[in-house]
Amino acid sequence: xxxxxxxxxxxxxxxxxxxxxxxxxxxxxxxxxxxxxxxxxxxxxxxxxxxxxxxxxxxxxxxxxxxxxxxxxxxxxxxxxxxxxxxxxxxxxxxxxxxxxxxxxxxxxxxxxxxxxxxxxxxxxxxxxxxxxxxxxxxxxxxxxxxxxxxxxxxxxxxxxxxxxxxxxxxxxxxxxxxxxxxxxxxxxxxxxxx
Numbered sequence: 001x002x003x004x005x006x007x008x009x010x011x012x013x014x015x016x017x018x019x020x021x022x023x024x025x026x027x028x029x030x031x032x033x034x035x036x037x038x039x040x041x042x043x044x045x046x047x048x049x050x051x052x053x054x055x056x057x058x059x060x061x062x063x064x065x066x067x068x069x070x071x072x073x074x075x076x077x078x079x080x081x082x083x084x085x086x087x088x089x090x091x092x093x094x095x096x097x098x099x100x101x102x103x104x105x106x107x108x109x110x111x112x113x114x115x116x117x118x119x120x121x122x123x124x125x126x127x128x129x130x131x132x133x134x135x136x137x138x139x140x141x142x143x144x145x146x147x148x149x150x151x152x153x154x155x156x157x158x159x160x161x162x163x164x165x166x167x168x169x170x171x172x173x174x175x176x177x178x179x180x181x182x183x184x185x186x187x188x189x190x191x192x193x194x195x
Contacts, residue, residue, distance in 0.1 A: 051115050055080065056124030064111045071095050071106035074121060082122035082146035083107075093174030096147040097121050103154040122146035125153050129191055136187035140178035148174050152188050162192055
């Protein structure tokens with residue numbers, strides 16, 4: 001039976017598979033060698049380095065080490081103290097900023113990774129959401145408020161007609177230790193209703 005599958009013109013399936021396997025192996029080895037060569041040629045960054053960040057529509061220079069977080073660069077070099085160092089793992093949401101329009105935790109984002117990206121902090125947002133927070137008494141100590149305001153801004157950009165349940169689900173990454181959640185929902189609902 002196997003003889004019936006073998007062709008007599010010098011080309012057969014078994015030879016084709018052996019040849020294509022060898023080509024694939026050679027291509028894989030070449031790719032691995034290229035990756036090792038590229039890794040060897042990359043410069044290892046150490047010490048401080050001056051970089052440019054686009055923050056609130058302006059290009060600004062900061063001096064960072066590879067481990068410098070965006071939160072540290074914003075607070076300690078640019079005096080933008082809205083984002084707060086409540087939890088360095090980002091679980092509180094207090095360090096929320098917008099990076100290319102998406103909410104991210106500045107405490108867990110490296111500053112050097114933010115080059116050529118648009119960063120918006122609470123200081124760069126309009127006044128309608130902060131005003132709604134004040135009118136609804138949606139803050140007590142105020143430490144979480146900037147993170148909430150940025151998160152609300154990002155949420156409402158995607159969900160301008162959100163319901164109360166959608167608002168609750170959309171803001172579940174931000175924690176208020178004072179427990180003013182119902183007032184936060186009221187503030188966001190007022191913004192949705194245009195109040």
